[in-house]
Structure formats: structure tokens, C-alpha cells
Amino acid sequence: MPGASLLVLYASQTGNAQDVAERIGREAQRRYYAVRVLPADAYLPRVAQLPGEPALVFVASTTGQGDQPSNMRQLWKFLLRKSLPPGSLGGIRAAVFGLGDSGYPKYNVVSKKLYRRLEALGAAMLLPLGLGDDQHRSGYEAALDPWLELLWPALRACFPLPPGASEPALGDTSAELEAAAAAAAADAAAGASRDGATTAGSAAHWEALAAARQFDVQQQQHGGGQQQQQQQQPASSRAAAGPATTDGPRGGGGGGGYGPYRPYWSRLASNRRITAPTHFQDVRLLEFDLGCSGISYQPGDVLALVPQQPAAAVDALLARCGWDPQAWVLRQCVREEAEAERLAHFSSPEGRDELYEYNQREGRTVLEVLGDFKSAQPPLEWLLQAAPRLQPRLFSIASSLAAHPARAQLAVAIVEWATPFRRRRRGGEVLVPVWAERGALRLPPTPATPLIMVGPGTGVAPFRAFLQERAAAAAAAAAASAGEAPFPAPSMLFFGCRSQAGDFYFREEWEAMQAAGVLAPPPAGLLTAFSRDGPRKVYVQQRIREHAAEVWRLLQQQPHGAWVYVAGSADKMPAQVAQAFEEVAAQQGGMAPADAAALLRRMELSGRYQVEAWS
Ligand SMILES: Cc1cc2nc3c(=O)[nH]c(=O)nc-3n(C[C@H](O)[C@H](O)[C@H](O)COP(=O)(O)OP(=O)(O)OC[C@H]3O[C@@H](n4cnc5c(N)ncnc54)[C@H](O)[C@@H]3O)c2cc1C
Ligand SMILES: Cc1cc2nc3c(=O)[nH]c(=O)nc-3n(C[C@H](O)[C@H](O)[C@H](O)COP(=O)(O)O)c2cc1C
Structure with missing residues (x-):
């Protein structure tokens, strides 16, 4: 059943805005929209089509000290061009949701600027700016849920339901959900594959999600013209990591053509504790061998590492991944009444804080959630769709190539409850997917500057x-x-x-x-x-x-x-x-x-x- 076209762009540094965008994509698809969800900069090649988009939802976080996430910088630069006429986005309906932390002096400044800029370019803003705040006891969800409750009717007022369709309710059965997804997917499929966007909720999307967890598949799709990866990759690592959409939260750029889709499998050359054995915190100096990868970096750059899951955990249903707070997904598959009631409460507005406590604050893994809801049997496709990807972690590079050629050293503070590096050492040689990225710090042009x-x-x-x-x-x-x-x-x-x-x-x-x-x-x-x-x-x-x-x-x-x-x-x-x-x-x-x-x-x-x- 054809529906109106909805473009969902996100700007995300550590994955939260991406999660929100993907959630909006899934929910929009259930409401018969033909949705494309993609990182802001991935839209740049088609930006000339922006004035012709019927509707745009933009989800943007603020990072650094009030900075744009790196996957929106190019589009943002374009939108700021003085040559863009004030009414040039006059035909578009738009909404912006921001993610930030009111503990920072420049709270949510990126989404605020973005909202003002879209308005100045003539976009008809569907509803006021939504502001998600990490400081809230329910995190950004506290503002997101009520904002979405305003978004859907505002969109519907502009784009009436297709003839014969009715608005799906939260308690839809899986068959209805799949039917809705398939209908919207059919409409979106051509455009989505052309755009390289994800079509949230569709079978194609599920396939893409599954495939995206394997770097070699991603390489074929995105790294076709690039130098072939020579190294052997451990199967468990391949299965556990990798981005699901067309771009990770932060792109590469540190030489050698490596990035989120094509990390370099670097050997951990040494791992030395640099705090006293009696000190409460274990800080490690890790040295990664960059071999002949061609990865280069400047002082001030960062190294991105993709965390890896042990094979046993991967086998245990993507254990240790986070779980999307949309408990309704699990609710469809729960067979025991008591468990279904608990999930129904979690997915209600009254249960939102409890869900946040249970899920986000506790950092529960998929396996732990499934352990708590023993009767739940979610299909693998749903699990893949709802569980967020493992995000890369960034570390300031603590060495100079001039002093340590073909090496990158990091000073990594190991948090008490998580000892991923130590665990990985057990297998003998450790290979970690890495790439270098431009950091925020740069030396002055002359060494004469103190x-x-x-x-x-x-x-x-x-x-x-x-x-x-x-x-x-x-x-x-x-x-x-x-x-x-x-x-x-x-x-x-x-x-x-x-x-x-x-x-x-x-x-x-x-x-x-x-x-x-x-x-x-x-x-x-x-x-x-x-x-x-x-x-x-x-x-x-x-x-x-x-x-x-x-x-x-x-x-x-x-x-x-x-x-x-x-x-x-x-x-x-x-x-x-x-x-x-x-x-x-x-x-x-x-x-x-x-x-x-x-x-x-x-x-x-x-x-x-x-x-x-x-x-
Ligand atoms: C530009 C940049 C440079 C950086 N440079 C460095 C660096 O040089 N050295 C360095 O050590 N770090 C650095 N970091 C931070 C690093 O990227 C990671 O965020 C950090 O190591 C924590 O990652 P993690 O995977 O251990 O924890 P995550 O799983 O990402 O958790 C993040 C935090 O959440 C809390 N948390 C999550 N789950 C639990 C739980 N179950 N129990 C208790 N608490 C929990 C903890 O406080 C934890 O620190 C840098 C970050 C950026 C953005
Ligand atoms: C290093 C860092 C810097 C941040 N700087 C800001 C900031 O300047 N202003 C703000 O409102 N929030 C700031 N935040 C909070 C993030 O915007 C918030 O955690 C958001 O949920 C992250 O979304 P993302 O994962 O999509 O990037 C910062 C967070 C981090 C980790």
C-alpha cells in the first residue's frame, strides 16, 4: 500500500541519535510511510532533491563542546551556505529532535541551530523542537515519547492515510506488523536501494542488518574499489561487529582507506599496566601494530576500536549487546501472562521510568533480558532490528608516528565492571578492528609556539x-x-x-x-x-x-x-x-x-x- 515519503536523517556521534532515527523509521513504516533512514552526510550527494522531499525528520545530537557530530558536518556546511535563498525549503515539512546533556554549557546547541536554519530556509516546522536530555532520570526517552505523540498526528494531518488503511495500534499482532512493514517496504524498496538507506522494518532491512554484521559483506557493498583486506578475520569477531546502516556514527579518514566499513585488523602488540598494582584503577598502555596498513595519524588524532564479542557470547544470541527500549517488540512474542503484563507496563507512558531503570541504567544485555522474560521467543529478524549495534570506542592516540613508526599507543582506563581487553588476551594473538580518525586537537603550525x-x-x-x-x-x-x-x-x-x-x-x-x-x-x-x-x-x-x-x-x-x-x-x-x-x-x-x-x-x-x- 503506497504511503507518503518520509526522510529521516540523523547526526550521531555515539549511536543514540541513530537509535532514535531507526526507531522513528520503524514506527513510521508501521504507519504506512515510505521511509528512508540515513546519516545526514550520506544525503549530501542528493541534497539537490531536498526541496522536493515532502517530509523530513532530523535527529541530531550535540558532541564535543557544542559541536556537530562528524556525520553531519558536510550537510551542515551546505545548509549554512549564504547562497541558499530564504524560501528554498518552502515545500518541505520538517521536524527536529535533539539529543544532548544539560550538564554541558552548550546544551543541545546543534539541534537548536538546525531547527532555526531549517525554519529560516522556509521549511514548515511541524512541531516545536524536541530536546532529549541525558540528565533526565529517564534519559532522552523522557522527551522523545511525548514529542513522537505530537509528531504522528502532525504528519498525518499533512499526509492522510491511504484509502482503506487504518492507523495501526501499539498492540498490533506480529502478522499485522509484518504486513504493514511489507506494504511500506514494497513502496520504499526501489528508492531505498537507490539511496543506500535502510528501510526500517522491512524484510530487506532485516537482511541488511544481518549482513551488516559481517565486514566482508560490507566491504563488497561499500569498499568495492578499495584495496583488498588481506588478513584473516576471526569468525566470532566478524559475526559480532559492524555497522548496520550506510555509515557509522563517525567516519574514518586516517589514511589507508580504513573506516567503519573496512577496519584494519590490527594486532595488539603489547598491553602494559601503567598504574600501580595496588591502585584502584587499571590503566593500560596498549600498543597496536599498524603493520603495512598505510594508516597514518597526526598528534591529536584518535583511534577507533570496535569492541568484540567472545564466540560463546555471539552464539548466545548476540549476548552483551544493548536492548532497544521498545518493549512492545518483545511483547508480541511473550507467552506467559505475567511477563506480558510486565512488558505492557514497560511500554506504557507510566512504565517509562521503570523501563529506563531496568534497561539503560542497568546496562542489561539482550541475553539478560531474554533470561528475565523466559517465555519470549522473538524471531531473529526482530532481534537484529531492535538490538543496537556495538558502537566503536574512540581513544586519543598517545604516541607519535615519528617516535613509534607503524604503531599507535593508547592509554586506556579499564572500567571495573568490564574487562574486554583482558578477556581478549586469552586467545593468544589478539586482532582488533581499528581505524584512525581526525581528533579535535591540532598542534600549532610552528614549534616556536609554546x-x-x-x-x-x-x-x-x-x-x-x-x-x-x-x-x-x-x-x-x-x-x-x-x-x-x-x-x-x-x-x-x-x-x-x-x-x-x-x-x-x-x-x-x-x-x-x-x-x-x-x-x-x-x-x-x-x-x-x-x-x-x-x-x-x-x-x-x-x-x-x-x-x-x-x-x-x-x-x-x-x-x-x-x-x-x-x-x-x-x-x-x-x-x-x-x-x-x-x-x-x-x-x-x-x-x-x-x-x-x-x-x-x-x-x-x-x-x-x-x-x-x-x-
Ligand atoms: C574523542 C575521545 C577520546 C577518548 N580518549 C580516551 C583515552 O585516551 N583513554 C580512555 O580510557 N578513554 C578515552 N575515551 C573514552 C572511551 O572511548 C570509552 O568511552 C571508555 O573507554 C568507556 O568505554 P567502555 O567500552 O569501557 O564502556 P561503555 O560500555 O561504553 O560504557 C560507558 C560508561 O557507562 C557506564 N556503564 C555502562 N555499563 C555499565 C555497567 N554495567 N556497570 C557500571 N557502569 C556502566 C560506565 O561509567 C562506563 O564508563 C575517549 C572518548 C572520546 C570520545
Ligand atoms: C564527549 C561528549 C561531549 C558532549 N558534548 C555535549 C554538548 O556540548 N552539549 C550537549 O548538549 N550534549 C553533549 N553531550 C551529550 C550527548 O549529546 C548525548 O549523550 C547524546 O545522547 C549523544 O547522542 P549520540 O550518541 O547520537 O551522539 C556530549 C557527550 C559526549 C560523550
């Missing part, structure tokens, strides 16, 4: 890469010009951890950098804040204030004032560090607080104040 680096915990990883790069370049230049080479300006590193004895990692390396002059000599070059060693907790921002005069001197130095870098926890640290720098500017530069804040803002805009933060 660096002020603030990296508590594993946030120090990119600065190890910076310093290795500068030391190696200086050594190479010195060798080439027999001692006449320009030397990098001595820099400052602020490092914070719990205790000098427990987690002051890379200490000898920092001291060697001081001795070599890449870091400024004591007392200014290496400034540590050990939060648990003294009677009072001390953090990096306090050290910045204590060394205000030296910080200000480096910032003002002519002709190359220092560039500032902050990396590590996205929680409160970046804002507190920014506050400390503002105080330094106000105190040392004799500025009003507003002028100091404006100075920092200008530094941010010009790239002299860079932040890479993660949670």
Missing part, C-alpha cells in the same frame, strides 16, 4: 603524542643541520591524578621531556595535582591559578603566544579549567571578567584554545 596542556587522567594521552612529535622533530632537525636546528618552545603540562604512587603514569617520560627542553624546566614545565595525597583535594585548575604569572607570560609571548589544550573527562573539568584561565587573564592582564571571558572565546574561535573531552 603549548599549555591540561590533561588529567587519560586526558594526558594526546599530549604524550604532541611531546613525542616535537621531540622527534627536534632531534631529526638537529641531526640534519648539525646542531643548528630551531628548538621547540618549552611548554607546560598540567597533569592530575589521585596519587603520586598510584597513577602518576609516564612520569619518567615527562621528566625526560623536561631534561630535553621540550617541556619547560622545573618548577614550571610539569605541574601535577594529586587529588588524594594531601589533606585537601587539589585539581589541575588550582595549579593553573597558582602558576598564573607563568601561564600569562606564555600566552602573551611574542611573536608566538602559547596555544592552550584541554583533554579528558567531559564532566565538570573543561568548564572549571576554562574558568581558571579566565581568572588568570583577569588577574594578570588586569581585565574585567567579561573581557577575560571574551578573550577565551576569541582564542577558542581562532583555534588557540582547543578541547577534546569524553565521558
Whole structure:
């Protein structure tokens, strides 16, 4: 049964917005829309058709410090073009749902800008902007559910039901659902295969989902013209990982043509604990062998790793994957009344908070959920459709290719409840799918510019890469010009951890950098804040204030004032560090607080104040 065409675009860094978009796609398909769900940038080649799209739903998260996810940057750039006439999207009905975290200063800023821009281009906005907030006790779902309740009638008002059709209810039987999906799929099939989009809910989509879990299938579809992958891939790994849609949340770009569809199977060359054995946290220095992959990276880049499932867990029905909160999917297949009632409650508005507690907060796996609902027998297709893919994890590269050719080292903090790296070591040689991506941090163009680096915990990883790069370049230049080479300006590193004895990692390396002059000599070059060693907790921002005069001197130095870098926890640290720098500017530069804040803002805009933060 033909239905109106609906385009669902998403911009997602870690997969949440993608999950929402796919959910909207599935629900729209049940409502007879011919749906295409795809990452924003994948639509760019067809962007000329945008004014002719009847309806657009855009789901966008905010990442970094108020930044766009990397899979919408190109489309966003296009939409911002001044040459686009104000009414050029006059024919399109649009809706925007944003995902963010109100703990960040730039809360949901991407979706807010996107909404305003679509409106300015003349799109008829179907309903107000939806704002999902991680801080809510039910997460982004709390805002999503009521927003969807407004979206469907708003769309229906523009696109009446096809003749003879009636709106499907939540309690539809599986046969009805499949019939609805098949009907919509038939209409969408031609366009979807042409677009490379997923057709949520359709048999084709299910096949695509199943196939997408195998990299070799993805390679045939997306990497046809690229160099062939030579390495053997473990079957269990192949079955467990890989993106389901036409683009992962964040694309590759680190050389060698590797990315989410075609990762490089890198050998874990070494794995060394760098915190004391008695320290509460296990932080590892992992070294990956990039072999002759051709993967290259710059200091400040990140390495993406795809987590792997042990073969036994894969065999146990995609064990350890997350589970989509749409309990109605499972509800169709539950045979016991008590279990069906519990799921019915979960899928009701009253049960939303409980579902969030049960599912998201507890981080339950598919196998655990199926263990709780023993009578549930969902078809494999449904399971594949509803269970989100394993997302790649990003890690700041802690080494420089100049110091460690064909290697990428990472400082990885292992969380207590999950020991994936240790588990993988059991099998002997460990192969991990990886690719390199451009990170948010970039060295200044000249080594004559001093660096002020603030990296508590594993946030120090990119600065190890910076310093290795500068030391190696200086050594190479010195060798080439027999001692006449320009030397990098001595820099400052602020490092914070719990205790000098427990987690002051890379200490000898920092001291060697001081001795070599890449870091400024004591007392200014290496400034540590050990939060648990003294009677009072001390953090990096306090050290910045204590060394205000030296910080200000480096910032003002002519002709190359220092560039500032902050990396590590996205929680409160970046804002507190920014506050400390503002105080330094106000105190040392004799500025009003507003002028100091404006100075920092200008530094941010010009790239002299860079932040890479993660949670
Ligand atoms: C640009 C960038 C650079 C990064 N660089 C580094 C780096 O250099 N070093 C580094 O260590 N990390 C880094 N990270 C973070 C890293 O990507 C991962 O997010 C982190 O290692 C956690 O991943 P995970 O797979 O262990 O946990 P996930 O499964 O992704 O869980 C994430 C968090 O959720 C919580 N959680 C989830 N399930 C449970 C549960 N069952 N019980 C208790 N808590 C739970 C935990 O707090 C956990 O830390 C970086 C992130 C980004 C975006
Ligand atoms: C490293 C990082 C930076 C973030 N920065 C912001 C931000 O600046 N503003 C905001 O509102 N939310 C921010 N968030 C919260 C995300 O937008 C939120 O977790 C969202 O659900 C992620 O969706 P995604 O998985 O589709 O990217 C950030 C999250 C992370 C992990």
C-alpha cells in the first residue's frame, strides 16, 4: 500500500541519535510511510532533491563542546551556505529532535541551530523542537515519547492515510506488523536501494542488518574499489561487529582507506599496566601494530576500536549487546501472562521510568533480558532490528608516528565492571578492528609556539603524542643541520591524578621531556595535582591559578603566544579549567571578567584554545 515519503536523517556521534532515527523509521513504516533512514552526510550527494522531499525528520545530537557530530558536518556546511535563498525549503515539512546533556554549557546547541536554519530556509516546522536530555532520570526517552505523540498526528494531518488503511495500534499482532512493514517496504524498496538507506522494518532491512554484521559483506557493498583486506578475520569477531546502516556514527579518514566499513585488523602488540598494582584503577598502555596498513595519524588524532564479542557470547544470541527500549517488540512474542503484563507496563507512558531503570541504567544485555522474560521467543529478524549495534570506542592516540613508526599507543582506563581487553588476551594473538580518525586537537603550525596542556587522567594521552612529535622533530632537525636546528618552545603540562604512587603514569617520560627542553624546566614545565595525597583535594585548575604569572607570560609571548589544550573527562573539568584561565587573564592582564571571558572565546574561535573531552 503506497504511503507518503518520509526522510529521516540523523547526526550521531555515539549511536543514540541513530537509535532514535531507526526507531522513528520503524514506527513510521508501521504507519504506512515510505521511509528512508540515513546519516545526514550520506544525503549530501542528493541534497539537490531536498526541496522536493515532502517530509523530513532530523535527529541530531550535540558532541564535543557544542559541536556537530562528524556525520553531519558536510550537510551542515551546505545548509549554512549564504547562497541558499530564504524560501528554498518552502515545500518541505520538517521536524527536529535533539539529543544532548544539560550538564554541558552548550546544551543541545546543534539541534537548536538546525531547527532555526531549517525554519529560516522556509521549511514548515511541524512541531516545536524536541530536546532529549541525558540528565533526565529517564534519559532522552523522557522527551522523545511525548514529542513522537505530537509528531504522528502532525504528519498525518499533512499526509492522510491511504484509502482503506487504518492507523495501526501499539498492540498490533506480529502478522499485522509484518504486513504493514511489507506494504511500506514494497513502496520504499526501489528508492531505498537507490539511496543506500535502510528501510526500517522491512524484510530487506532485516537482511541488511544481518549482513551488516559481517565486514566482508560490507566491504563488497561499500569498499568495492578499495584495496583488498588481506588478513584473516576471526569468525566470532566478524559475526559480532559492524555497522548496520550506510555509515557509522563517525567516519574514518586516517589514511589507508580504513573506516567503519573496512577496519584494519590490527594486532595488539603489547598491553602494559601503567598504574600501580595496588591502585584502584587499571590503566593500560596498549600498543597496536599498524603493520603495512598505510594508516597514518597526526598528534591529536584518535583511534577507533570496535569492541568484540567472545564466540560463546555471539552464539548466545548476540549476548552483551544493548536492548532497544521498545518493549512492545518483545511483547508480541511473550507467552506467559505475567511477563506480558510486565512488558505492557514497560511500554506504557507510566512504565517509562521503570523501563529506563531496568534497561539503560542497568546496562542489561539482550541475553539478560531474554533470561528475565523466559517465555519470549522473538524471531531473529526482530532481534537484529531492535538490538543496537556495538558502537566503536574512540581513544586519543598517545604516541607519535615519528617516535613509534607503524604503531599507535593508547592509554586506556579499564572500567571495573568490564574487562574486554583482558578477556581478549586469552586467545593468544589478539586482532582488533581499528581505524584512525581526525581528533579535535591540532598542534600549532610552528614549534616556536609554546603549548599549555591540561590533561588529567587519560586526558594526558594526546599530549604524550604532541611531546613525542616535537621531540622527534627536534632531534631529526638537529641531526640534519648539525646542531643548528630551531628548538621547540618549552611548554607546560598540567597533569592530575589521585596519587603520586598510584597513577602518576609516564612520569619518567615527562621528566625526560623536561631534561630535553621540550617541556619547560622545573618548577614550571610539569605541574601535577594529586587529588588524594594531601589533606585537601587539589585539581589541575588550582595549579593553573597558582602558576598564573607563568601561564600569562606564555600566552602573551611574542611573536608566538602559547596555544592552550584541554583533554579528558567531559564532566565538570573543561568548564572549571576554562574558568581558571579566565581568572588568570583577569588577574594578570588586569581585565574585567567579561573581557577575560571574551578573550577565551576569541582564542577558542581562532583555534588557540582547543578541547577534546569524553565521558
Ligand atoms: C574523542 C575521545 C577520546 C577518548 N580518549 C580516551 C583515552 O585516551 N583513554 C580512555 O580510557 N578513554 C578515552 N575515551 C573514552 C572511551 O572511548 C570509552 O568511552 C571508555 O573507554 C568507556 O568505554 P567502555 O567500552 O569501557 O564502556 P561503555 O560500555 O561504553 O560504557 C560507558 C560508561 O557507562 C557506564 N556503564 C555502562 N555499563 C555499565 C555497567 N554495567 N556497570 C557500571 N557502569 C556502566 C560506565 O561509567 C562506563 O564508563 C575517549 C572518548 C572520546 C570520545
Ligand atoms: C564527549 C561528549 C561531549 C558532549 N558534548 C555535549 C554538548 O556540548 N552539549 C550537549 O548538549 N550534549 C553533549 N553531550 C551529550 C550527548 O549529546 C548525548 O549523550 C547524546 O545522547 C549523544 O547522542 P549520540 O550518541 O547520537 O551522539 C556530549 C557527550 C559526549 C560523550
